[in-house]
Amino acid sequence: MKELIYLEQLVRYRLNGYFPSGSEEAEPVMPTLDQWHYPLADFVHRNKLNVHEATLLLVALAPHVQPDLFDSAVEGKLSDPGNFPRIGGVRGKNSxxxxxxxxxxxxxxxxxxLAQRMQVQQLFGSQHLFAKKKILWLEELPTGEPAMSGRIIMSPDYIDTFLIGKPSPPHFSTTFPAKRIGESRTWASLVINDDLKKQIEEIRSWLKYNQQLMNEYGMKDRIKKGYRALFYGTPGTGKTLTAGILGNEMGKEVYKIDLSMVVSKYIGETEKNLEMLFARAEDKGxxxxxxxxxxxFGKRTSVRDAHDKYANQEVSYLLQRIEDYNGLIILATxxxxxxxxxxxxxxxxxxRFPFPDAGERMQIWKKSFPENALFAKEPAAPGNDAGSVDVPDLVKKYEMAGGSIINVVHYASLKxxxxxNGHDSDANDKLTIYLSxxxxxxxxxxxxxxxxFQ
Known part of the structure; x- marks a missing residue:
């Protein structure tokens, strides 16, 4: 990998300035991006990064690719890098x-x-691309210690992106309190009215064409990034299913946020938890x-005590953060x-996801039962025909949302x-669902x- 060979040569070149080998060495030249081995080159090219910025990415990535790179580079110059504070560096707890x-x-x-040092330090500044996109940062140190003595930390998502071309799916944890919604169903499974279908079509259009509009037609500075939608209605009316189908159709990951792990009674912790979540999701679609x-996202209250004050600050933070997110955010209530x-x-x-009317409930019943299921009024005596009935039509009068209907179908199908199976029937027999x-x-x-229940 020529990019890592360059980094090792750069370390040796700098050390040679303090521990001459007796022969003159020319400063190494970074290889052109088409000679790089890892997908990191694509990111460098796409963001038009300069040599200093590209070198920082290599420095941060090196321990994850070639852990002994720095130790090998200083070998022959120093018995222990710790004896030469100028080069910095630390030893990890496990590494x-x-x-x-x-x-x-x-x-x-x-x-x-000195002037050059001050310029390089700006690579860690809050306004730099690396900080804004949470690509890399310096480890936070105890008060009083020099900030530049902090270890360079790279986001795990970007490590994967730079090495294999895409981030690995995140694991549910305190730092990422969200679970992926895996949905294989299609729009044919969703029973909704025409007005709602039209509104969902607007979201589909944004997912399909917004990037093209922003990039090809110069709209980045004219319209807000991201899309924010509110789904509201009775539980079980299809809000979560709609989000899952949108992701399935558009090839995008859908993550359901576990708010119990986000909201904290401690001041500032909720914002911190959300920031980690949004930063992890940024730019991944x-x-x-x-x-x-x-x-x-509830209503702010009048300030009666310190708790109210900080609760309102959380809402203000959220207002700003959801506007900064460049993907689709769905709030359901x-x-x-x-x-x-x-x-x-x-x-x-x-x-608005309305409660289904009788006709819509009948469609949901029909779509929810196992394929090719038979319907009968109640189990008949051995040798007798139970007689078929139209179960979906008979039960459509009961006011139930789709989620509850699924629960009933599950129960009746298991019965x-x-x-x-209890009657030792042929395993290939169609399943008979009984009205009872x-x-x-x-x-x-x-x-x-x-x-x-009547």
């Missing part, structure tokens, strides 16, 4: 190899030139789905009125399978919801 710090980069790019969003008015003004679209089981399942669901 015993040289881990570069900010001082390491200053040594390689600036040597002892992920769809972020906040279910029961009023826990985070049961009650639209619970969402703060300041958020309402910032939504590109608000989609049907239990009966079939469906009604029992409906009764259980309506009891859960506190509704009368």
């Amino acid at each position: 015993r190899t040289f881990l570069p710090t900010g001082e390491t980069l200053l040594f390689l790019l600036a040597g002892g030139q 992920w769809i972020l789905f906040f279910d029961e969003a009023d826990a985070l 049961n009650m639209k009125s619970n969402i703060d008015d300041a958020f309402m003004r910032r939504f590109n679209a608000t989609l 049907a399978l239990e009966r079939r 089981d469906v009604l029992q399942g409906i009764q259980k669901e309506m009891m859960k919801e506190g509704k009368p």
Whole structure:
């Protein structure tokens, strides 16, 4: 890998200035990007990075690719890099190899030139691309220690992107409190009215064409990046399913945020948790789905105590952060009125998921049962025909949302399978769903919801 060979040569060249080998060495020249081995070259080219910026990326990446690179480079010059503070570097708790710090980069790019050092330090500035996109940063040190003595840390997502061309799927954790929604169903599985279909089509259009509009037609500085949508309506009406189908159709990852791991009673922790989440998702095209969003995006209150003050600060932070995110954010809630008015003004679209009417409920019933299932009123005595009935039509009168209907179908199908297997039937027999089981399942669901069953 010529890019890493260059980095090793650069380390030796700088050390030779302090520990001459007796022969004159020319400063190494960075190989052209077409000679680089790793996909990192594509990022350098796309963002028009200069030699100093590209070198910093190589320095940060080296411990993850060639852990002994720095130790090998100083071999013959120093018995231990710790004896030469100018080169910086630390040893990790588990890794015993040289881990570069900010001082390491200053040594390689600036040597002892003060003006040059100040210029190189700007690569770690808050306004630089590396900080804005959370690509790399300096380890935070105890108060009083020089900032440049901090270890250079690169985001795990960018390590994967630079080495294999794409980030690995994140694992659910305290630093990424979100789970991927894997959805294989299509729009044919979703029963919604025509008005809602038109609104969803607007989101699909944004996902399909917005990047082209921004990049090819010079709209980056004229329109806000990202898209914010509010899904509201009774539980079980298809909000999560719609988000999953959008991701499935467009080939985008959908992550459902676990708000219980985001919201913290400690001041500043909620913002910190959200910042890590948004930074991880930035520029990846992920769809972020906040279910029961009023826990985070609820109305601000009048300030009566310090708790109210900081709760309102959280909302203000969120307002800014969701506008900065350049992907699709979906907020889902049961009650639209619970969402703060300041958020309402910032939504590109608000989609109401209404409770299904009788005709829509019948469609949901039909789509939810196993394919080729048979329907009967109740189990018949051995040797008798139970007689077929139209179960979806008979039960459409019960006011239930799609999520509850799925629960009933699950219950009745398991009962049907239990009966079939219990009678030693042919395994290839079609599954017979009994109305009596469906009604029992409906009764259980309506009891859960506190509704009368008639």
